Amino acid sequence: xxxxxxxxxxxxxxxxxxxxxxxxxxxxxxxxxxxxxxxxxxxxxxxxxxxxxxxxxxxxxxxxxxxxxxxxxxxxxxxxxxxxxxxxxxxxxxxxxxxxxxxxxxxxxxxxxxxxxxxxxxxxxxxxxxxxxxxxxxxxxxxxxxxxxxxxxxxxxxxxxxxxxxxxxxxxxxxxxxxxxxxxxxxxxxxxxxxxxxxxxxxxxxxxxxxxxxxxxxxxxxxxxxxxxxxxxxxxxxxxxxxxxxxxxxxxxxxxxxxxxxxxxxxxxxxxxxxxxxxxxxxxxxxxxxxxxxxxxxxxxxxxxxxxxxxxx
Numbered sequence: 417x418x419x420x421x422x423x424x425x426x427x428x429x430x431x432x433x434x435x436x437x438x439x440x441x442x443x444x445x446x447x448x449x450x451x452x453x454x455x456x457x458x459x460x461x462x463x464x465x466x467x468x469x470x471x472x473x474x475x476x477x478x479x480x481x482x483x484x485x486x487x488x489x490x491x492x493x494x495x496x497x498x499x500x501x502x503x504x505x506x507x508x509x510x511x512x513x514x515x516x517x518x519x520x521x522x523x524x525x526x527x528x529x530x531x532x533x534x535x536x537x538x539x540x541x542x543x544x545x546x547x548x549x550x551x552x553x554x555x556x557x558x559x560x561x562x563x564x565x566x567x568x569x570x571x572x573x574x575x576x577x578x579x580x581x582x583x584x585x586x587x588x589x590x591x592x593x594x595x596x597x598x599x600x601x602x603x604x605x606x607x608x609x610x611x612x613x614x615x616x617x618x619x620x621x622x623x624x625x626x627x628x629x630x631x632x633x634x635x636x637x638x639x640x641x642x643x644x645x646x647x648x649x650x651x652x653x654x655x656x657x658x659x660x661x662x663x664x665x666x667x668x669x670x671x672x673x674x675x676x677x678x679x680x681x682x683x684x685x686x687x688x689x690x691x692x693x694x695x696x697x698x699x700x701x702x703x704x705x706x707x708x709x710x711x712x713x714x715x716x717x718x719x720x721x722x723x724x725x726x727x728x729x
Contacts, residue, residue, distance in 0.1 A: 417461065417462050418459065418460075418506060418509045418513075419459075419460050419461075419462050420457065420459055420460075420513060421458040421460065422455065422458075423456075425442045425443070425446060425458065428458065428460070431460065431465055431466060431467045432467060433467055433470070433492075434467055434468070434492045434493050434494050434497075435492065435494055436470070436653075437527055437531065437652045438628075438631050438651065438653065439486045439487065439489065439650075439652070440470075440488075440489055440490065440492055440527075442472055445472040445474065445483065445489070447624070447628075448483060448486060449474050453484075454474040454475050454476035455474065455475045456472070457473060457474070457480070458471075459506070459510050461502065461506045468493060468494075468497055469491060469492070469503055469506045470491065470492040471492075471510065475514075475519055478520040479520060479521050479522070479523060480514050480521070480522045480523070482522075482524045483525060486525075487525070487696075488525045488527045488528070488722065489524065490526045490527060490539065491539050493535075495532075495535055495538075498538065500542065503542055504542060507542065508546065511546070514729055515729045519729055521726065521728050521729055522727045522729065523551065523724065523726050524543065524548070524725045525723075525725075526539055526540060526723050526724070528556040528720050528721070529720035529721050530556065530558045530692060530694070531652070531692070531694075533720075540725070547727055548725040548727040550723060550724075550726075551725060551726035552702055552724040553702055553722070553724070554697040554699045554723075554724075555697060555698050555704065555709065555719050556694070556697050556719070556721065557694075557697070557698055557712040557717035557718070557719060558692050558693065558718055558720065559678075559682055559715065559716060559718075560718065561685055561692065561693060562686070563686070565679055565682040565683065565686075565716065569675075569715060570714035570716075573672075573675050573714045576671070576672040576675040576676070577675050577676055580637075580672070580673060580676035581676070584639070585637055585671065585673060585676050586637070586638050586639075587635065587637055587677065587681075588637075588638060589634075589635055590634040590635060591634075592625060592626075592629055592634065596621065596622045596625060597622070599621075599634065599646065599648065600622070601618075602643065602646060602665070603648070603661045605663075606663035606664055606666075607663065625648075631650055631651050632649070632650060632651075634647070634649070635677065635680075635681055635684070639668060639671070642665075643665060644665050644667075644671065644673035645668070645677045646663055647659055647660075647661065647662040647681060648660045648661040652694070654689065655689075656691070656692045657681075657685045657688075657693050657694065658694040658696070659681070659695050659696055660696075662674055662677065662678075674711075678695075678715055695715070698712055
């Protein structure tokens, strides 16, 4: 049975929630709309106090977006409980409801294929059956974590890693007392130098980390107490750590400190029982950034797709 929750997300606490990634959680979705630019809405398919299927998103300018502000959103469910007929019906009833609210279209960004290949494929097959069209496809890069991370590096990246080791670079896990204004400025300078957009301004960056402190981890690479590189990461679930904002210091580029950072970060993630380090996309609206793609592949990263789907109502 379809149930629609439009205001009070506390109602969701009545039910057993399916497996999800952090960005799909109701608390993150409502935070995406903290300025009340749209209407938060949560669709759940209930069976005996258990949520079998879930989709959260925000309606803005007559478009239902999942997510409104995040790298992905989309559907949550348990693979062992999947009933494709009910899932199809769930999507069809969502479309009927949204059409009645005069919503004109739906946009759904699915999680990267590497997160859960079988679930990803099932979702996209059912979206296709429901007349969704592929709007955009990005190339997402990830590292499968094992004890031989550096051995999987390209020869050039191994040399860069060893150069940092020989020059006494050090890796640090930071607590959230670190100056987040400085961290944001450091990231912004690095991204501007590479012509990457800064997706969060300072206020929203700090707000996000303060609102979800248990989901964020910050790491630095230092040389003689000066920060040569840093990375803000997000815990997507118990198995996946996402490299959200890696950045380097122009003064240390000759050492390529990001190579050292990702080697150490991979070891940290493995020690803390993560299975995947998500390095993010190497495309922008489907257009390949050749330099970024090469860099990530030379770290031993594998490619998987991250697709965005669209449907007129």
